[in-house]
Amino acid sequence: MTVVLVILVLILAGAAAALFWRLRQAEAAKSQLAAEHQQAEVELKQLQSSQAQVIHTTKLASLGQMVAGVAHELNTPLGFVKSNVEVVGDLLDDYRKLVKDYDVAVQLCQQPVDLMFSADKESLDKLVKHVEESRRRLFEARRAVEKSPLLNEAKELLADSRDGITQLASLVQNLKGFARVDRDGMDLMDVNEGVESALMIAAHQLRDRIQVVRKLEQQVPRVRGMPSQLNQVFLNLITNAAQAMEDEGTLTVTTRSSESGVEIAFADTGCGIPDDVLPKIFDPFFTTKAPGEGTGLGLSIVHKIVKSHGGSIKVRTTPNRGSEFTVMLPSEAARPTLH
Numbered sequence: 001m002t003v004v005l006v007i008l009v010l011i012l013a014g015a016a017a018a019l020f021w022r023l024r025q026a027e028a029a030k031s032q033l034a035a036e037h038q039q040a041e042v043e044l045k046q047l048q049s050s051q052a053q054v055i056h057t058t059k060l061a062s063l064g065q066m067v068a069g070v071a072h073e074l075n076t077p078l079g080f081v082k083s084n085v086e087v088v089g090d091l092l093d094d095y096r097k098l099v100k101d102y103d104v105a106v107q108l109c110q111q112p113v114d115l116m117f118s119a120d121k122e123s124l125d126k127l128v129k130h131v132e133e134s135r136r137r138l139f140e141a142r143r144a145v146e147k148s149p150l151l152n153e154a155k156e157l158l159a160d161s162r163d164g165i166t167q168l169a170s171l172v173q174n175l176k177g178f179a180r181v182d183r184d185g186m187d188l189m190d191v192n193e194g195v196e197s198a199l200m201i202a203a204h205q206l207r208d209r210i211q212v213v214r215k216l217e218q219q220v221p222r223v224r225g226m227p228s229q230l231n232q233v234f235l236n237l238i239t240n241a242a243q244a245m246e247d248e249g250t251l252t253v254t255t256r257s258s259e260s261g262v263e264i265a266f267a268d269t270g271c272g273i274p275d276d277v278l279p280k281i282f283d284p285f286f287t288t289k290a291p292g293e294g295t296g297l298g299l300s301i302v303h304k305i306v307k308s309h310g311g312s313i314k315v316r317t318t319p320n321r322g323s324e325f326t327v328m329l330p331s332e333a334a335r336p337t338l339h
Contacts, residue, residue: 254267313326
């Protein structure tokens with residue numbers, strides 16, 4: 001009996017020791033998991049910080065591209081306004097010469113009056129010839145002034161310059177509307193105006209190469225959101241479409257009402273998207289461009305902005321025939337909250 005009791009005690013002691021050891025192992029594993037979890041949180045915050053920095057850098061790069069495009073657009077009207085002003089200056093100098101010739105002819109016609117009071121027969125003969133020559137030169141000078149196209153040309157050039165200045169004002173207004181530098185936060189937005197502003201900002205990438213077809217519904221509902229962000233979405237999709245068409249092509253931009261709000265579609269006739277690439281296009285940092293030519297954040301940011309506005313984005317594509325990106329946004333009544 002005593003032997004059995006001893007054996008039971010030993011078994012219980014062994015079991016207690018094993019249980020204690022397992023508890024110690026569990027505590028150590030728990031501590032290790034907690035440390036790993038804490039390290040994971042630190043790494044996640046660092047990754048989020050790095051991603052935010054890259055996104056910020058990408059936005060700055062996009063802003064730089066936009067500024068370069070605007071500078072290109074500004075240079076064109078500024079160039080011909082400058083040229084026109086210089087030509088008008090030359091035309092006015094030429095016109096002054098015509099007027100000066102006319103004045104000389106008038107003075108020649110006045111000289112015979114002084115000669116008449118002291119003229120003899122020989123002088124009178126000379127006087128007659130002088131008068132005839134003066135009249136001829138006067139009529140020629142007058143005809144030159146009347147028929148001169150200089151003032152009309154100057155007027156036309158000034159009209160062209162006025163149109164150029166109007167283009168500059170329109171571009172600045174569109175740029176102001178695109179960036180909405182005078183306001184911040186949520187606002188009612190006409191998507192047609194946003195599309196037109198984005199098209200003007202991207203004009204240097206489209207002109208003489210890509211035909212733009214506008215199918216904009218006139219009474220499309222307004223949406224509530226951050227116009228500067230939505231305009232960035234439109235600009236990114238237009239830029240991507242332009243880059244997908246290496247040579248000539250057609251970009252069709254459509255806005256239309258839908259049951260849930262508004263749809264904005266951008267269809268190109270470019271190279272399309274391969275099937276193996278399509279599922280990854282909205283992934284951060286994914287890009288098919290050569291190293292150094294893209295960060296892979298363009299469509300990722302587009303997707304994030306659209307989602308934050310309570311909307312969605314879909315794509316239809318056919319290799320070598322083109323792609324169509326459609327942004328769906330809720331109408332003003334939905335009033336989404338940005339995250």
